[in-house]
Amino acid sequence: MYLALKEMRRARVRFGLLAGAVGLLVYLILFQQAISTGLIDQFIGALKNQSADVLVYNAQARRNLEGSIVLPEQSAAIAEVEGVAVAAPLGEGTFTVVAGDPDADEQDAVIFGYQLGGPGEPTTLTAGRLPERTGEAVASSRNAADGFDVGDTVTVVPNAGGTATSFTVVGLAEEINYSVAPTLFTDFVGYDAARRAVNPDATDVLPSVVAVHVAEGADPAEVAEAITAAVDGTEALTRQQAVDESPGVSAVRQSFSVILLLFYLVAPLVTGLFFLIVTFQKAGALTLLRAIGAPAGLLVRSLVVQVAAVVVSGAAVAVGLFWLTTRTVIGSISVPFDLGAIGFTVGLVLVLALVTSLAAIRRVLRIEPIAATTGAGVHL
Amino acid sequence: MTTPPADTVADTAPAAGPAALELADVRKVYGAGDTEIVAVDHATLRVGDGEIVALLGPSGSGKTTLLSIAGGLLSATQGRVVVGGEDITGHSAAELTDFRRSKVGFVFQSVNLVPFLTAEENLLVVSELSGARGGARKQAKARAKELLGELGLAHRAGNLPAQLSGGERQRVAIGRALFNGPALVLFDEPTSALDTKIGEQVMELIQAEMRSRHTAAVIVTHDTRMTHYADRTVRIVDGVLGAEPVEGDLAAH
DSSP, X not given: OHHHHHHHXXXXXXXXXXXXHHHHHHXXXXXXXXXXXXXXXXXXXXXXXXXXXXXXXXXXXXXXXXXXXXXXXXXXXXXXXXXXXXXXXXXXXXXXXXXXXXXXXXXXXXXXXXXXXXXXXXXXXXXXXXXXXXXXXXXXXXXXXXXXXXXXXXXEOOOTTOOOEEEEEEEEETTOOBTXXXXXXXXXXXXXXXXHHHOTTOSOOOOSEEEEEEOTTOOHHHHHHHHHHHSTTEEEEEHHHHHHTXXXXXXXXXXXXXXXXXXXXXXXXXXXXXXXXXXXXXXXXXXXXXXXXXXXXXXXXXXXXXXXXXXXXXXXXXXXHHHHHHTSEETTEEOOOOHHHHHHHHHXXXXXXXXXXXXHHHHHHTOOGGGGGTTOOSOO | OOOOOHHHHHHHOOOSSOEEEEEEEEEEEESOGGGXXXXXXXXXXXXETTOEEEEEOOTTSSHHHHHHHHTTSSOOSEEEEXXXXXXXXXXXXXXXXXXXXXTEEEEOSSOOSOTTSXXXXXXXXXXXXXXXXXXXXXXXXXXXXXXXXXXXXXXXXXXXXXXSOHHHHHHHHHHHXXXXXXXXXXXXXXXXXXXXXXXXXXXXXXXXXXXXXXXXXXXXXXXXXXXXXXXXXXXXXXXXXXXXXXXXXXXXX
């Protein structure tokens, strides 16, 4: 510890620059991870943060909510499957709306219609309350300033022959956007009215999926499998599966994973290479220390202390920068400050940095004290 | 095993009394068979407490190898090594590390100081390596200041090695070698990187410090001008310890 700290104190600029470089790389990792999470939440937050344990799609829709319609006989059959406690319709559609000020520009919004009190209601309410009657809705909190705040009225612009239908926003919920659009959760009757406003000739408005609460003690994955097996033409997914397997989500995740993998490799490699170079540079001093009785283990511990100090200092810089970033919204994406993800990232970078420093540790262990008599230092 | 020449033993053994260093029939061999190189051949040497011995020899004569064996930097292939009463002949690498930390002092030819530690810290590192804490650390600090004062370096205590002259660096190295109160200090060409005047000053300092502490020293050198600072000079040629050389004997080398 003595040697490690003294050296860092005397070479503040060198170690500071490395800590800064590691900090920027860790910041980029945190930022990329948050952007990935934020982006995905913008796409499928509505699925992630609703209460249904299982969502049952039309099998032909290939897990695409927009392309899914569940027929009445299928809905009835789903309710009969063992393990299903409640099965209720959940509709989804994209509509042109005027939000807030009646003179405001038209914009697109996604409306989810669920059975009040049943599966499919939003779970991340942050203001107001859930809808209690037809004509009330919970809106995505991110879009509150765009005419979707509590008390605002959102009107679905009807097509020719249709009747305009309006919703009063009574609550706001976090991360319930769908397809990066403002999103409303209302009752299925209101959703039905919105559908009829844009398609006056519709005879029946069918749910996009059936939302299911499983019976107490039942495993959602097993119930989903049972539904898929029992009801022809359906594919049931747990909430997490519905999120993960939504079209586009896995592609986005994969793209970000490649970028993150590169960062996870680069940050520790930079650290490991730095310490390898430093070990070569101070080979003479290390040899002298070994010659005058420093155990190899002590020199290795000094190295490990320095690696940890650099990564932790860099991580502190990164977390500070990241915290500042989370105070702002980048485009339409908010960057969450997730302590769990930060801890995992810093821990992983530290472990990987120690692994990549093994080369430097190996060099230290190979120092022969006798080399002090020749000034040869470390054998390469 | 061959028997060493009788005169080698006779000339390298001082009067009886407590010994700081005893080398008995020490051999150091590198390689084997046709590639075998004998670096030290049946060396027997006894250095009494407080005695200063100059080990004189040309390059490649085995003097540094012998010094390294005496200091536990190398293990002998054969023979017995006792330093300050501790027989280090069969010591493991870890035991030799402990031995070097606590029983001997070193002053090397080239790299002698840790560049990122100040003069005072270069002395304190000895106690830090021994795990000094609390009161022991305070005592070590006081001792470092005292030693630097004795070496005329009190005003340089906070300077890094790069800020010191060659002579000052060697004086700090001497301070570090004496810091743990060793029975024996080993000097490997301590003046080779210094000009004659500074070299002589350093040798005077070594002599004075060893005398005042009654500490034994072995000084490896190839410079006959420095041997008069020693109580006794032992010659080594081709790994064999021999008689004290006459003045200018090594000029031929």
